[in-house]
Amino acid sequence: MTNDVLISGSSNKLLAQAVSNKADINLSEVELEEFANREIRLRVLGDVKGKCVYILQSTNYPAERNIIELCLLADAVKRAGALKIITFIPWLGYSPQDKVFRDGEPLSSEVIIKVLESAPIDQFVTLDVHSKLVLKMFKKSVKHLSAMDVFIEHFKEKLDDSWCSVSLDNGALDRANLFAKVLNLEISKFDKTRDRKTGEVTFHKLEGDVNGRNVITFDDYVSTGGTTVKSCEFLKKQGAKKCIYCITHFIVPETFKKVEESSIDQMVITDSIDWSSESIPGNIKILSIDSLIADYIRNDSN
Ligand code: R5P
Numbered sequence: 001m002t003n004d005v006l007i008s009g010s011s012n013k014l015l016a017q018a019v020s021n022k023a024d025i026n027l028s029e030v031e032l033e034e035f036a037n038r039e040i041r042l043r044v045l046g047d048v049k050g051k052c053v054y055i056l057q058s059t060n061y062p063a064e065r066n067i068i069e070l071c072l073l074a075d076a077v078k079r080a081g082a083l084k085i086i087t088f089i090p091w092l093g094y095s096p097q098d099k100v101f102r103d104g105e106p107l108s109s110e111v112i113i114k115v116l117e118s119a120p121i122d123q124f125v126t127l128d129v130h131s132k133l134v135l136k137m138f139k140k141s142v143k144h145l146s147a148m149d150v151f152i153e154h155f156k157e158k159l160d161d162s163w164c165s166v167s168l169d170n171g172a173l174d175r176a177n178l179f180a181k182v183l184n185l186e187i188s189k190f191d192k193t194r195d196r197k198t199g200e201v202t203f204h205k206l207e208g209d210v211n212g213r214n215v216i217t218f219d220d221y222v223s224t225g226g227t228t229v230k231s232c233e234f235l236k237k238q239g240a241k242k243c244i245y246c247i248t249h250f251i252v253p254e255t256f257k258k259v260e261e262s263s264i265d266q267m268v269i270t271d272s273i274d275w276s277s278e279s280i281p282g283n284i285k286i287l288s289i290d291s292l293i294a295d296y297i298r299n300d301s302n
Contacts, residue, residue, distance in 0.1 A: 001026065002301050005048050005082075007073060009057030011066050012090065015271050015290060016056045022294035025054070025301075030073065040065070042072055049081035054297055055121075056088045059112075060251055060273045063093030067112065071119035078120035086123045086300070088293055089116075090272035091249045096221070098133045101196050110137045125296060127272055127289065128220045128248040131171065145296065147270045148175065148218060150287050151246040152182055154268065155216065159183060162241075163214045166190060166206070168231055172219045179218035179246070190231060201226040203234045211239030221249040222267070225258040232264045244268065253278050260284075 006025045008016030010032060020027035028046035035041055055077070057070040074085050097108035113134075116124070123141040126134075128148075135142055165185040167176035169192040180187040188208020194201050215235055222228055222245075232243045242265045250256075250269040259267050260281035268285045280286065 002297075004052040004054065004297070004301050005046065006297070007044060007053060007055045007077065009055065009066060009069050009073060011058045011060060011069075012056050012271075012274055014274055014276055015090075015288070015293075018288060018290035019056065019293045019297070022290050023297040025297055028053075032069075040069055040072060042069070042076065044073065044076045044080060047080075048077045050083050052084045052086065052301065053077045053082040054086050054088065056090075056293070058091040058273050059089055059093035060091045061093075067093060067115060071116065074119040074121045084123075085121050086125060087116075087121050088125045088127075088296075090127045090270075090289060090293075091221075091251060092126050092129055092134070095130045095134045096223075098131050098137075109134050113137045125293075127292075128175070130220055143296075145289075145292055146175070147248040147272070147287075147289055147292065148179055148182075148246075150270065150289060150292060151218060151268060152179070154287055155244075155246075156183065159185070159214075159216065163216055164188065164208075164210060166208070166210070166215055166217045166231070166235065168192065168217060168219050168227055172217075175220065176218055183216075185216070190234075192227070192231075194226075199224065199226065201230055203230055206234065206238060209238075210235055213240060214242040214244075215240045216244040216246065218246040220247070221251055222247045222255060222259075222269070223252050225252075225255040225262070228264060228267065229258060229262040232262060236263055242266075248272060250275065250284075256281055256284065 001024045005028045031043040033041045059066045094108045094112040125143045127145045165180035165187045167173045167189045191204040245267045249272045270289045
């Protein structure tokens with residue numbers, strides 16, 4: 001067992017336990033309480049003095065609370081003498097707001113990154129963040145992981161030459177291209193726009209032919225489900241047979257129902273956000289990113 005320590009924020013406890021088992025790293029306990037006004041009061045139990053401490057915390061809903069909790073955890077372990085603090089943030093809250101889309105808006109992802117960087121964290125590790133712009137906003141060291149290999153490992157022996165891939169929009173093009181290339185699939189591209197006020201998604205055309213073929217694609221996140229559900233309707237109208245969506249982050253639990261009622265044959269997501277208390281529809285499958293994080297810890301501590 002390594003001498004390093006893993007600490008879980010309250011958002012990813014199951015994942016942290018799985019990582020601890022796989023990486024053979026001690027999972028330190030945290031005492032977490034609330035004051036009467038609901039402010040967080042926490043205490044890290046266990047010895048972190050002189051050790052490398054990994055903290056795992058997604059900053060999904062309630063994002064503001066999970067962000068503050070992460071900052072408090074980092075401060076606590078620093079004060080307790082941690083040598084180095086590395087945080088895994090599988091879902092980085094506010095990361096889709098990586099541009100000022102309309103006059104009068106803040107650059108929200110940069111604001112959140114500044115808040116996180118105010119804590120004594122030496123290195124950040126993110127997973128399939130929305131864009132490269134977000135990574136450039138970090139002033140401290142940041143490493144980026146992708147769940148793509150987890151999906152590829154799951155599907156690589158299962159796809160014959162009836163399968164092709166699509167890129168859902170321009171933003172998804174790089175990751176969708178790489179996914180298609182590794183799986184040796186042809187790729188088509190959607191022309192999509194989104195109304196910045198209503199959030200409504202419109203698919204205009206598909207460059208490529210999916211008629212009579214099965215489609216699999218890879219994208220970073222599903223929020224309202226507008227992109228995936230509507231693209232699937234479009235693909236099926238163009239004659240596609242099965243449609244499978246590999247999505248790293250599923251960020252809104254209300255969207256489970258929408259996917260269940262859609263024409264999507266399967267959506268494969270990860271446990272970057274803990275949905276163990278939700279009822280998961282039959283057409284959604286969850287793959288774990290535990291090995292991805294455990295491998296990172298093992299390589300880092302060698
Ligand atoms: C787009 O750029 C993203 O990668 C997602 O495809 C999209 O924004 C997901 O949002 P929704 O599920 O609300 O369409």
